[in-house]
Amino acid sequence: MCMQADGGTVCPRTAESDAKAARRMGIGADVALGVGAVAGVVAIVLIARNASKRNKAKNTATLVPRPSGAGLQFRF
Secondary structure: OOEEEOOEEEOOHHHHHHHHHHHHHHHHHHHHHHHHHHHHHHHHHHHHHHHHHHHHHOOEEEEEEEOOEEEEEEEO
């Protein structure tokens, strides 16, 4: 439909609505890509934070005072 000319791209009037729709879809795709990238980074940060919290609490041994003496408490 459209042709390249010296001054740029020339399209007939019948293709104007298609060109506008393509531009809108392109902008929508760019926005969706940006939102997806931000969501991916947030997910990675949350997973990393959760994993570091689990590793800190994981595999710990604590000396616990008891009425009959002392005991060890293990967390896995």
